[in-house]
Amino acid sequence: xxxxxxxxxxxxxxxxxxxxxxxxxxxxxxxxxxxxxxxxxxxxxxxxxxxxxxxxxxxxxxxxxxxxxxxxxxxxxxxxxxxxxxxxxxxxxxxxxxxxxxxxxxxxxxxxxxxxxxxxxxxxxxxxxxxxxxxxxxxxxxxxxxxxxxxxxxxxxxxxxxxxxxxxxxxxxxxxxxxxxxxxxxxxxxxxxxxxxxxxxxxxxxxxxxxxxxxxxxxxxxxxxxxxxxxxxxxxxxxxxxxxxxxxxxxxxxxxxxxxxxxxxxxxxxxxxxxxxxxxxxxxxxxxxxxxxxxxxxxxxxxxxxxxxxxxxxxxxxxxxxxxxxxxxxxxxxxxxxxxxxxxxxxxxxxxxxxxxxxxxxxxxxxxxxxxxxxxxxxxxxxxxxxxxxxxxxxxxxxxxxxxxxxxxxxxxxxxxxxxxxxxxxxxxxxxxxxxxxxxxxxxxxxxxxxxxxxxxxxxxxxxxxxxxxxxxxxxxxxxxxxxxxxxxxxxxx
Amino acid sequence: xxxxxxxxxxxxxxxxxxxxxxxxxxxxxxxxxxxxxxxxxxxxxxxxxxxxxxxxxxxxxxxxxxxxxxxxxxxxxxxxxxxxxxxxxxxxxxx
Numbered sequence: 001x002x003x004x005x006x007x008x009x010x011x012x013x014x015x016x017x018x019x020x021x022x023x024x025x026x027x028x029x030x031x032x033x034x035x036x037x038x039x040x041x042x043x044x045x046x047x048x049x050x051x052x053x054x055x056x057x058x059x060x061x062x063x064x065x066x067x068x069x070x071x072x073x074x075x076x077x078x079x080x081x082x083x084x085x086x087x088x089x090x091x092x093x094x095x096x097x098x099x100x101x102x103x104x105x106x107x108x109x110x111x112x113x114x115x116x117x118x119x120x121x122x123x124x125x126x127x128x129x130x131x132x133x134x135x136x137x138x139x140x141x142x143x144x145x146x147x148x149x150x151x152x153x154x155x156x157x158x159x160x161x162x163x164x165x166x167x168x169x170x171x172x173x174x175x176x177x178x179x180x181x182x183x184x185x186x187x188x189x190x191x192x193x194x195x196x197x198x199x200x201x202x203x204x205x206x207x208x209x210x211x212x213x214x215x216x217x218x219x220x221x222x223x224x225x226x227x228x229x230x231x232x233x234x235x236x237x238x239x240x241x242x243x244x245x246x247x248x249x250x251x252x253x254x255x256x257x258x259x260x261x262x263x264x265x266x267x268x269x270x271x272x273x274x275x276x277x278x279x280x281x282x283x284x285x286x287x288x289x290x291x292x293x294x295x296x297x298x299x300x301x302x303x304x305x306x307x308x309x310x311x312x313x314x315x316x317x318x319x320x321x322x323x324x325x326x327x328x329x330x331x332x333x334x335x336x337x338x339x340x341x342x343x344x345x346x347x348x349x350x351x352x353x354x355x356x357x358x359x360x361x362x363x364x365x366x367x368x369x370x371x372x373x374x375x376x377x378x379x380x381x382x383x384x385x386x387x388x389x390x391x392x393x394x395x396x397x398x399x400x401x402x403x404x405x406x407x408x409x410x411x412x413x414x415x416x417x418x419x420x421x422x423x424x425x426x427x428x429x430x431x432x433x434x435x436x437x438x439x440x441x442x443x444x445x446x447x448x449x450x451x452x453x454x455x456x457x458x459x460x461x462x463x464x465x466x467x468x469x470x471x472x473x474x475x476x477x478x479x480x481x482x483x484x485x486x487x488x489x490x491x492x493x494x
Numbered sequence: 495x496x497x498x499x500x501x502x503x504x505x506x507x508x509x510x511x512x513x514x515x516x517x518x519x520x521x522x523x524x525x526x527x528x529x530x531x532x533x534x535x536x537x538x539x540x541x542x543x544x545x546x547x548x549x550x551x552x553x554x555x556x557x558x559x560x561x562x563x564x565x566x567x568x569x570x571x572x573x574x575x576x577x578x579x580x581x582x583x584x585x586x587x588x589x
Contacts, residue, residue: 101569108562199548211549240554264564309532320509327510329582334575343585348512360511364502364521365528367509378532383545390549424524425531466550 002030005167009073009224010251012170016072019469023116026170027055030074030118033168039493042153042162044079044137045087054116061114069115070231071253073079076121076163076172081107081215082204083120090206091125091135094354095332100493104204105236106173106215113231118169122159125356126323127180127208131419132158134358139416140355142188143489146455149415150354151188152289154184154430160218161188163488171219171228175205177212179409179434182446185218186408186459189448189487191273191480192218193225193473196466198243198443209318210241212216212311212328212344212438222477227249229469245467253470255479258318259293261475262399268304269433271410277452278407285449285460289475294319299401301392306385308428308429309417313369313382318361320366361424372388395464403475406433408446445471445476448485459485495533516587 003024007015015021017231028262031048049245058072080098082088089095101113111117122140124132131152132140140158142151143166157174159465161184164172176180176194188352200215207213217228230251235244247334265286328350329332335349355363369378397405410432418429437444443466446459462479464472502522513521567580576583580581 098573101566101572158535198552218566224546233532237557241550243546243550243552244555303538306535306538309534312528313532313535324510328575329584330570331573332575337585341585343587345512346585347510348507351510352512355511360509360522361524361528364509364511365525366503368497368505368525368529369532371505371508378535380545381535381538381540382532384540385535387543387546388538390546408501423527425527439549445537 001074001182005033007170007323008220009170009227010440012073013069017067020434023055023058023378026072027051027116027118028072030169034119036494037166038235040143040398040455041138042143042159042166042168043076043119044159047086047119050086051116051118054111058114061250063114065133068113068231069227070110072116074118074169075110075159076118076119076169077107077117078157078160078173078175079123080127080175081173081205082206083107083117086120088120088206089136090127090288091123091137092356092359093333094326094351097333102204104121104182105201105238106205106232106271109234112465115231119231121163122170124156124158124357126206127156127175127177128319128362129155130179130183130427131155131416133416134477136356139370141416142413143187143493144188144413144456145489145492147386150185151413152416154187154413156180157184161185161190161192161196162220164220165190166491170279171217171224173215173232174217176438177208177315178438179431180463181216181218182434182444182459183409183430185446186389186412186448186457189457189485189489191221191225191447193229193445193447193469194443195229195233195469197471198241199233201239202235203236203238207322207466211318211489212321222473223251223254224479225445226254226473238305250470251471256473256478256481258475258478259290261294261402261452262405263289263294263296263475264299264396265296266299266304266307266404266406267299268301269406271432274395274407275411275452277450278411278458281449281458281460282405282407285483286478288479289405292478292482297337299396299404301396301436303352303388303392304436307389307439308432310385310389311380311435311439312365312428313378314386316362316366317370317379318366320363320370321355323359323363326351336380337466358424389436393440393442400463403472404463406461407465408433408461412452412454412456414457435443442466443471443472447476447483450485451487495529497522497529
């Protein structure tokens with residue numbers, strides 16, 4: 001078969017089962033595409049040896065008729081997932097040389113399902129960023145290009161999005177703390193879903209903000225998102241916040257029938273300076289869902305405006321606590337010490353050398369909001385506001401809304417380096433539509449909707465009820481069918 | 495609220511991140527900007543609202559108090575920058 005990398009997960013799965021290709025062929029095609037994608041800087045750790053042995057094993061399983069959906073399919077793994085014996089750095093200098101002695105639950109589940117890991121993927125350092133510009137490996141680059149500028153693939157799962165949009169692997173893992181799956185998916189014209197908090201085990205995923213972090217897939221389309229999400233989900237005794245619920249067959253939920261479903265349009269998601277193309281796509285999306293038989297109605301989520309400031313208290317607070325473990329003692333980098341340096345100097349020098357500036361900034365903001373005298377004023381207030389943000393959603397769901405339609409991001413991808421001199425707060429604003437979903441623990445999916453005036457992709461987001469990813473995926477499937485987005489970037493990097 | 499260089503230095507110390515004296519004014523300015531952004535939260539009426547601890551109303555489940563793992567000394571120490579005789583090695587802590 002030619003152009004194996006143009007296949008979706010579903011297409012490749014079906015081709016494997018029909019004997020039209022093999023896992024080894026697919027994997028070699030993927031590894032060749034990975035090798036040809038160096039200018040995108042999406043892949044940062046080579047796992048080709050592992051991939052080749054996994055592919056051989058997958059072919060045996062397929063021949064034996066014991067092939068789960070993901071069996072033999074080449075995927076990329078975000079550098080945030082601990083992979084046994086394979087460098088895992090969370091794109092940080094402080095984890096230089098770290099090779100975990102264990103496998104994360106999500107990557108293990110994917111491997112158990114027969115998936116093939118073709119490489120580890122670039123990201124923002126410790127998943128803190130919206131542009132993949134805080135990575136120790138350097139920027140990852142968006143495959144979409146409309147002029148001489150190189151564009152950000154978004155962040156923090158920027159390498160994952162770039163790799164899938166560039167068709168170097170069939171899908172990739174991502175993680176989402178404030179939008180890190182959905183925003184890069186939108187910036188690169190592909191699909192990404194963050195499931196309900198507790199669906200995917202966080203065990204073995206380098207922690208950023210534990211009450212917000214969730215893993216999810218970044219894929220070419222909604223069907224693939226359903227297939228891969230199902231393989232990643234499930235109860236895990238090693239994560240105390242993992243939910244003990246059966247995992248439904250998400251792909252079977254994709255009927256495309258959304259007649260009678262109620263879709264809410266939140267008025268608070270209309271922000272100043274939103275590009276006309278986005279406004280148009282959003283209203284077209286509303287009309288398409290209505291045409292498909294859904295009831296579309298205006299709703300209000302009154303505390304939306306306070307989601308970003310609440311997030312920028314809660315996430316740094318949790319990060320400052322989680323990242324305390326990087327002290328130069330048990331793993332990763334330790335600073336060279338001078339005569340007379342004691343343990344405090346060791347901590348301070350190690351962390352100053354090992355953490356990049358955005359990570360340092362967030363750890364220190366977190367330290368401040370948790371410090372004596374400010375804990376109530378900042379941290380507890382933010383947690384109260386978070387409760388109100390969740391209540392906004394609870395109220396609309398209780399009033400019969402099944403899903404909420406919003407833009408995924410306030411604009412299309414920007415140029416790498418363009419935000420370098422901006423206030424950090426300006427960068428934070430790219431997460432304005434996604435961060436509410438993490439604070440409320442809900443599932444959210446971004447689907448590619450169309451192109452802006454310059455020809456860059458824009459995404460629409462659907463937010464679902466907790467634990468109803470199947471229903472959410474089906475609504476996204478109906479929207480995807482109606483939108484008919486099929487634009488691809490030209491392969492300028494080859 | 496404006497953060498002065500003394501406070502910025504104290505926060506850096508608490509976070510165990512070495513920040514050069516010369517870099518403190520810029521850091522203090524960044525903190526001021528970010529906290530200014532955060533202070534919008536003061537507009538919200540949170541009277542009677544409990545701080546959220548978990549998005550899912552579930553009680554953390556318990557497991558039996560039993561040993562489930564062990565004999566992993568080599569794996570535990572494998573990534574240590576300095577490990578000696580089965581221990582993590584650090585600069586002298588007690589004189």
